Amino acid sequence: MAKAKAPAGRSTSSRTTGKARAPALNGHANGRVAAVATAKRGWDYAAAPETVKVAIAERYGHFINGRFVDSASGGTFETVNPATEAVLSRVAEGSAADVDSAVSAARAALGAWQALPGAERGKYLYRIARRIQERARELAVLEALDGGKPIRESRDVDVPLAAHHFFYYAGWADKLAYAFPGVREPRAVGVCGQIIPWNFPLLMAAWKIAPALAAGNTVVLKPAETTPLTALRLAEIFLEVGLPAGVVNVVTGAGATGAAIVNHAGVDKIAFTGSTDVGKRIAMAIAGTGKRLTLELGGKSANIIFDDASIDQAVEGIVEGIFFNQGHVCCAGSRLLVQEGVVDEVVRKLKLRLKSLRVGDPMDKNTDLGAINSRAQLERIRHYIGLGKGEGAELFEGGVGGAGGALPSKGYFCKPCVFTGVQPAHTIAREEIFGPVLTVMTFRTPEEALLRANNTPYGLAAGVWTDKGSKVLHIARKLEAGVVWLNTYNRFDAASPFGGYKESGFGREGGLHGLKPYVNVDG
Ligand code: NAI
Ligand code: MG
Numbered sequence: 001m002a003k004a005k006a007p008a009g010r011s012t013s014s015r016t017t018g019k020a021r022a023p024a025l026n027g028h029a030n031g032r033v034a035a036v037a038t039a040k041r042g043w044d045y046a047a048a049p050e051t052v053k054v055a056i057a058e059r060y061g062h063f064i065n066g067r068f069v070d071s072a073s074g075g076t077f078e079t080v081n082p083a084t085e086a087v088l089s090r091v092a093e094g095s096a097a098d099v100d101s102a103v104s105a106a107r108a109a110l111g112a113w114q115a116l117p118g119a120e121r122g123k124y125l126y127r128i129a130r131r132i133q134e135r136a137r138e139l140a141v142l143e144a145l146d147g148g149k150p151i152r153e154s155r156d157v158d159v160p161l162a163a164h165h166f167f168y169y170a171g172w173a174d175k176l177a178y179a180f181p182g183v184r185e186p187r188a189v190g191v192c193g194q195i196i197p198w199n200f201p202l203l204m205a206a207w208k209i210a211p212a213l214a215a216g217n218t219v220v221l222k223p224a225e226t227t228p229l230t231a232l233r234l235a236e237i238f239l240e241v242g243l244p245a246g247v248v249n250v251v252t253g254a255g256a257t258g259a260a261i262v263n264h265a266g267v268d269k270i271a272f273t274g275s276t277d278v279g280k281r282i283a284m285a286i287a288g289t290g291k292r293l294t295l296e297l298g299g300k301s302a303n304i305i306f307d308d309a310s311i312d313q314a315v316e317g318i319v320e321g322i323f324f325n326q327g328h329v330c331c332a333g334s335r336l337l338v339q340e341g342v343v344d345e346v347v348r349k350l351k352l353r354l355k356s357l358r359v360g361d362p363m364d365k366n367t368d369l370g371a372i373n374s375r376a377q378l379e380r381i382r383h384y385i386g387l388g389k390g391e392g393a394e395l396f397e398g399g400v401g402g403a404g405g406a407l408p409s410k411g412y413f414c415k416p417c418v419f420t421g422v423q424p425a426h427t428i429a430r431e432e433i434f435g436p437v438l439t440v441m442t443f444r445t446p447e448e449a450l451l452r453a454n455n456t457p458y459g460l461a462a463g464v465w466t467d468k469g470s471k472v473l474h475i476a477r478k479l480e481a482g483v484v485w486l487n488t489y490n491r492f493d494a495a496s497p498f499g500g501y502k503e504s505g506f507g508r509e510g511g512l513h514g515l516k517p518y519v520n521v522d523g
Contacts, residue, residue, distance in 0.1 A: 045358075048365040050151045054141045056229065061092045062252060063235035065105035066245025072097035077254070079228055082148035083362050083371035083411040091228045094253035099220065099260040102249035106191045106218040107266055109246030114188040114216030118174035125170035125213060127241035128234075132163040132206075135237065139230055143202055144362045146229040148371030148412070149325050151363050161492055162206035165510075168494035169210035172515055176215060179512055180521050187520040188216035189292060190268030193261035195282075196231075197274045198224035198373050199328040199434075205231045207509045208271050209248055215518040217269075218247050220261055224274075225254040226374045262286060271517070272296070273330070276432075276458075276503050294507025294517045296330065296499055298432040299460030301481065302453035303333030303489060306446075307341040309465035313487065315349045318438070321463055321489035323357060323416050326369050327436040328377070330504075331461035333489050335429060336440045337452055343442050347420060354398025357416050360408055369399065369436055372412040381414055381435030388428040393419040393439070424455060432458070446475060454480045459501025463489045482508070 059076065061068040075093035080086060092098070113121070132139065139162075140155040149158070172179055176186040192212045196204035201223055212219050223231035235250045251257060255278070262270055262285050269292040272282050276297040286293055303321050305314045321333025338346050362370030372378040389395055399415035401407040407415070414436055422429050422439040429439045443449040453462055462481040464472055476484040482500045485491060492498070497513035499505060507517050 045366050047361075049361075050141060050144070050363045050365060052137050052141050054138050054145070056089050056142070056145075059090045059092075060228070060232050060252070062094060062098055062102065063232065063238075063248075063250040064098070064102045065108075065249065066239065068235070069101075071095060072101070077225060079146055079226060081145050081411075082226070082373055082375075083145075083408070085410050085412075088146060089229065091232075091252045094222070094251040094257035094260070096260045098251050098253075099257065099264055102220045102251045103191060103193075103261075103264050103266040105246035105249050106220050109244055110188070110191060110218045113213075113218055113244060113247050116216070118176060118214075118216075121213060121216065122170045122173035124241060124243050125166050125173060125210060128237055128243070129163045129166035129170060131237045131240055132159065132166065132234075135233070136160070136163070139202060139233060141363075142233060143227075143230050144370065147198060147201055147227040148362055148373050149328075150367040150370040152365050152367065153325060153370075157492075158200055158203045161494065162203045164494040165203075165206040165210045169214040169515070172211075172512075173214040176515075176519065179515060180519060183521045186215070189518055189520050190217060191266060192217045192219050192269045192271060192518065193264065193267040194219055194221045194271045195258045195261060195274065196221065196223055198227040199325060199330070201227040202230040202234065204273055205234055207514070208273075209234075211509070211515045212271075212518045213247065215515060217518050220249045220251060220267070222251050222253065222258050222261055225252075228252045259285070267291060269293070269517070271507075276505075279505060292517065294499075294509070295505035296507070296509060297460075297503060297505040298434075299330050299332065299458045299500065299504050300335055300430065300432050300456050301331050301333050301458070301461040301463070302335045302337050302456075302479075303463040304443075304449050304453060304465065304475070305336070305338045305342065305346055306449075306464075306466040306468075306471065307339040308467040308471075309342075309487070310467065311342060311345055311349060314465040315346065315353055317463060317465060317487070317489045318346075318350060319353055319357070322438045323369055323436050324490050326372055326414070328373055328434055329490065331483060331490070331498075332434075333461070333463050334433065334438060335453075335456075336438055337443050337449055338440060339449070340442045340444055343440070347418075347440060350418060351396055351398065354396070354416050354418060355400065357399050359399040359401050359413055359415055369414075369416060372414050372435065375412055377434065378412040378414060381433060381437060384428055384431070384433045384435070384437060385417060388419050388422075388426065388437075388439075391423075391426045391428070392421065393423075393426055393428065394421040395419055424452065430456065446471065450475060450478050454478075457503040460499075460504035461485065
């Protein structure tokens with residue numbers, strides 16, 4: 001009892017007296033500098049570093065036919081920790097020959113896998129889900145190290161949701177005949193090529209692999225080049241649970257490796273999540289081949305605040321909508337639309353809130369914004385910030401970094417940004433930035449809010465904040481967006497379909513809708 005009390009007492013006193021015990025914030029500061037910074041701000045947290053250590057091998061091969069193998073060419077590439085720029089590991093670079101081996105293995109495994117009773121396939125999925133839970137902390141740490149997201153998010157969102165997707169689709173494996181009434185014998189589509197991005201590496205692998213396996217398909221998965229490590233850990237889990245060789249294969253590499261999967265004649269279906277540009281290229285490449293395709297692409301989602309909303313709650317939702325995962329979220333609420341009467345209050349409270357967001361070490365459990373995923377992405381974000389200023393919008397930067405408010409000296413970091421004075425024609429109001437950058441615009445009537453919200457080539461998500469149920473239903477029905485959140489934002493559930501309209505793609509992932517692209521319902 002006394003033991004448990006002591007740390008709690010200490011942390012309370014350090015907060016109330018304003019004397020942080022530890023090197024403040026993210027451990028980059030020495031004690032003296034930290035104390036000065038603390039005194040300036042009047043209060044501070046002690047650092048709360050994640051202490052679990054995760055073993056990372058110097059090299060990783062592809063996972064093909066149940067074994068880890070080097071590239072046929074011997075090629076490798078580095079994956080770095082974007083918070084420190086240190087190289088974490090070297091990973092095999094997949095060539096057309098490696099993709100061919102993986103597709104052959106998936107093809108060879110297909111017959112036996114789809115012939116298994118659904119309940120047996122379900123057992124493997126349940127085992128995978130449980131093993132993800134058992135290795136949750138390790139996966140969370142690895143995800144934060146390889147991709148830069150705060151450990152708090154990988155621990156509380158990415159990893160539990162990844163397990164949830166396997167649990168959810170395990171339940172469908174023996175109920176396919178009930179899932180698609182009228183279809184006598186729902187069958188698997190075949191070999192699925194799945195290409196995923198770097199913003200939710202493990203979670204996107206789960207979104208794609210779980211429904212594919214439940215329906216009896218086999219898989220060749222390519223993780224993004226900056227974040228391959230958790231997909232390879234997942235491959236270890238497949239070995240642990242005895243998943244038959246070839247049912248899931250993981251080939252690592254960059255765009256050329258992805259293109260080799262897209263163009264392989266032995267692939268029956270492509271599922272892609274990533275940029276709209278690459279999605280368009282994939283659609284062109286497979287046009288006329290008879291391959292199936294689902295695309296989950298970019299977004300520029302509107303978050304609409306009506307004047308009858310609970311403003312404090314809405315401000316939290318705005319922050320969650322755009323700064324979750326440093327804004328590397330396809331459905332990020334990046335276009336804030338505020339009803340004119342409350343815009344001053346919303347912007348004032350938002351700026352105040354932004355000042356307290358903590359930017360820095362992803363391994364500190366207090367961190368709100370971790371590292372930007374790569375140098376290239378940081379440059380892209382900076383380019384857009386420059387454009388915004390150049391086009392005449394007004395920039396407000398928030399965020400509390402290390403000592404004196406500075407960002408860490410190494411690594412790729414960006415403070416949370418809000419642009420006011422934005423016009424709908426401004427580039428920053430139209431294009432996906434995929435970073436912690438919010439644009440604020442106003443509207444007068446619900447009709448104008450709808451016009452502005454739908455005035456985009458994208459249509460992935462939207463948020464609506466209001467006290468009035470009737471207004472919610474009226475607006476939500478007319479928003480051209482795959483997901484509409486009401487008085488909340490960025491909530492996900494394995495049972496709920498997710499996907500876009502217009503240039504945000506087509507096809508759904510999650511829920512029963514997410515099973516359909518993996519099932520042949522013609523027979
Ligand atoms: P990207 O679309 O190039 O990368 C996503 C995945 O596609 C990666 O695994 C990549 O290796 C693969 N890929 C790249 N070229 C390919 C090709 N020709 N054929 C097959 N696969 C290919 O995205 P990138 O360059 O990393 O990010 C650029 C922008 O894209 C971001 O700033 C953001 O706006 C957007 N993006 C959107 C995502 C979303 O979830 N909607 C995810 C990642 C990026
Ligand atoms: Mg990395």
